[in-house]
Amino acid sequence: xxxxxxxxxxxxxxxxxxxxxxxxxxxxxxxxxxxxxxxxxxxxxxxxxxxxxxxxxxxxxxxxxxxxxxxxxxxxxxxxxxxxxxxxxxxxxxxxxxxxxxxxxxxxxxxxxxxxxxxxxxxxxxxxxxxxxxxxxxxxxxxxxxxxxxxxxxxxxxxxxxxxxxxxxxxxxxxxxxxxxxxxxxxxxxxxxxxxxx
Amino acid sequence: xxxxxxxxxxxxxxxxxxxxxxxxxxxxxxxxxxxxxxxxxxxxxxxxxxxxxxxxxxxxxxxxxxxxxxxxxxxxxxxxxxxxxxxxxxxxxxxxxxxxxxxxxxxxxxxxxxxxxxxxxxxxxxxxxxxxxxxxxxxxxxxxxxxxxxxxxxxxxxxxxxxxxxxxxxxxxxxxxxxxxxxxxxxxxxxxxxxxxx
DNA sequence: ACAAGTCCATACGCACAAGTATGGAACGGC
DNA sequence: GCCGTTCCATACTTGTGCGTATGGACTTGT
Numbered sequence: 001x002x003x004x005x006x007x008x009x010x011x012x013x014x015x016x017x018x019x020x021x022x023x024x025x026x027x028x029x030x031x032x033x034x035x036x037x038x039x040x041x042x043x044x045x046x047x048x049x050x051x052x053x054x055x056x057x058x059x060x061x062x063x064x065x066x067x068x069x070x071x072x073x074x075x076x077x078x079x080x081x082x083x084x085x086x087x088x089x090x091x092x093x094x095x096x097x098x099x100x101x102x103x104x105x106x107x108x109x110x111x112x113x114x115x116x117x118x119x120x121x122x123x124x125x126x127x128x129x130x131x132x133x134x135x136x137x138x139x140x141x142x143x144x145x146x147x148x149x150x151x152x153x154x155x156x157x158x159x160x161x162x163x164x165x166x167x168x169x170x171x172x173x174x175x176x177x178x179x180x181x182x183x184x185x186x187x188x189x190x191x192x193x194x195x196x197x198x
Numbered sequence: 199x200x201x202x203x204x205x206x207x208x209x210x211x212x213x214x215x216x217x218x219x220x221x222x223x224x225x226x227x228x229x230x231x232x233x234x235x236x237x238x239x240x241x242x243x244x245x246x247x248x249x250x251x252x253x254x255x256x257x258x259x260x261x262x263x264x265x266x267x268x269x270x271x272x273x274x275x276x277x278x279x280x281x282x283x284x285x286x287x288x289x290x291x292x293x294x295x296x297x298x299x300x301x302x303x304x305x306x307x308x309x310x311x312x313x314x315x316x317x318x319x320x321x322x323x324x325x326x327x328x329x330x331x332x333x334x335x336x337x338x339x340x341x342x343x344x345x346x347x348x349x350x351x352x353x354x355x356x357x358x359x360x361x362x363x364x365x366x367x368x369x370x371x372x373x374x375x376x377x378x379x380x381x382x383x384x385x386x387x388x389x390x391x392x393x394x395x396x
Numbered sequence: 397a398c399a400a401g402t403c404c405a406t407a408c409g410c411a412c413a414a415g416t417a418t419g420g421a422a423c424g425g426c
Numbered sequence: 427g428c429c430g431t432t433c434c435a436t437a438c439t440t441g442t443g444c445g446t447a448t449g450g451a452c453t454t455g456t
Contacts (some may be wrong), residue, residue, distance in 0.1 A: 005208035012425045016403060016452085034317065041443065051444090061444070116314035118370045127371045135270065135372070154386035157372075158360060165363025172316045173325045173354075174333070192390065214422085214433060239413060249414085259414070372451045401454070408446080416439075423432075 002048040026068040035117040224266040233315040290340035
């Protein structure tokens with residue numbers, strides 16, 4: 001076989017690292033410390049190597065950030081929104097989407113971190129694309145739920161900003177909320193932001 | 199007179215600086231560059247002095263940040279929410295509040311910047327206090343508008359997160375919106391987040 | 397086994413911002 | 427007009443992170 005015997009599984013265990021390992025570590029760092037957390041030497045320490053390793057895989061720090069963002073955008077699309085599409089009932093689809101925000105999925109945590117770094121030239125276009133897709137997603141759902149074209153677009157914008165704001169303030173900034181309180185809150189959001197199921 | 203002849207007007211013009219001048223410059227820097235923008239030497243350049251001046255007025259960078267945050271919290275309370283309280287009709291009061299977000303008042307821009315720095319130990323308690331006050335503000339308004347206790351609290355939370363999310367995404371991340379579009383959006387928000395005026 | 401390529405460690409240079417030390421200019425009271 | 431206080435400039439030191447240079451170790455094909 002011309003292909004190496006082991007390489008597809010991912011981080012495998014220790015020994016040599018791949019570019020993908022660095023990208024994953026970068027995303028973990030973003031989730032934990034924000035964009036500033038993605039620094040070469042700290043990441044190297046975290047991975048048990050030195051930056052000599054890093055600069056073999058990537059020409060610069062920005063290159064890692066770019067690669068990590070592309071990876072996140074791709075995985076987020078697949079893991080978060082992919083499973084939502086086949087849900088036929090738009091009401092159930094929206095409920096499922098909102099419900100997922102509560103479970104602090106890594107992808108959501110990274111999204112929240114990226115929202116705080118919209119001034120960065122590499123982050124902005126990613127968030128713009130993601131936001132547009134999510135707005136479209138919401139607009140379609142609201143359209144299917146019975147709202148007219150205009151109302152659906154407006155309601156989607158409202159829901160999306162509420163979604164982003166909640167993500168931003170849930171971890172800190174607002175009094176922590178219990179599981180039951182969150183359920184009641186979700187119920188209220190659904191009642192408020194969804195038209196009655198005629 | 200034992201008091202100096204000039205000192206209350208503010209930055210006056212050039213010549214000597216006061217601690218308040220540094221605090222104001224710090225808030226400007228936060229609005230423009232975020233929390234990272236509040237750095238001693240850049241601020242000194244901006245003010246036309248060197249950091250020798252700074253370290254006379256403040257013992258450390260954190261001290262300036264603390265003072266600037268206190269100043270913002272105080273001014274924000276007075277300038278933004280103060281004029282809203284006397285508005286008797288809760289519906290008009292809420293409309294006025296939401297309407298102000300559009301005009302990018304400095305205080306709102308700073309608030310948006312601070313929302314991006316909730317991980318900072320000096321910023322967090324400020325935002326917690328401000329958020330609590332605004333939640334209370336909204337809850338009272340919704341209560342007066344006819345919602346029961348529980349619904350008012352939930353609706354306040356929804357409105358506040360939408361408020362924060364809009365602030366976060368309005369300047370970048372979502373397609374820019376025209377003035378008329380914003381008016382239509384505001385109308386939709388009011389219809390959706392306010393109970394019908396029985 | 398040997399050479400070529402792959403991956404990483406070590407040791408630099410550089411930029412930039414925080415904080416310190418110290419001396420000097422400008423302003424106030426008397 | 428003198429003097430002490432107030433305010434600021436200059437010149438350090440220290441820390442940290444990006445990027446480079448270079449050599450060594452490990453892997454792989456033949």
